[in-house]
Amino acid sequence: IGAYMALLGEVDGLVFTGGIGENSAVVRCKAVENLRKLGLRLDAPANEAVAQGQAKEISAADSEVKILVIPTNEELLIARQTLALAGS
Secondary structure, eight states, rough: OHHHHHEEESOOOEHHHOHHHOHHHHHHHHHHHHHHGGGGOOHHHHHEEEEEEEEEEOOTTTTEEEEEEEOOOHHHHHHHHHHHHHTO
């Protein structure tokens, strides 16, 4: 994450998604814990309180970068793309 942040120069947000990103507070905490010098600060209670299927901001008030958990629905995306291809 830090390498990509350095490459991009400016980052508006960090999004956790997919099975592990959505469902593991431990993984999210470990991913962010060494990025404080880059301005990322996690709100530990918010991180722990993410419910399954819930979109939630988990960055601390003093975080320079928004940290979000966004649920995915890969099956719906696959179905839409299949319908678009089959319909053409």
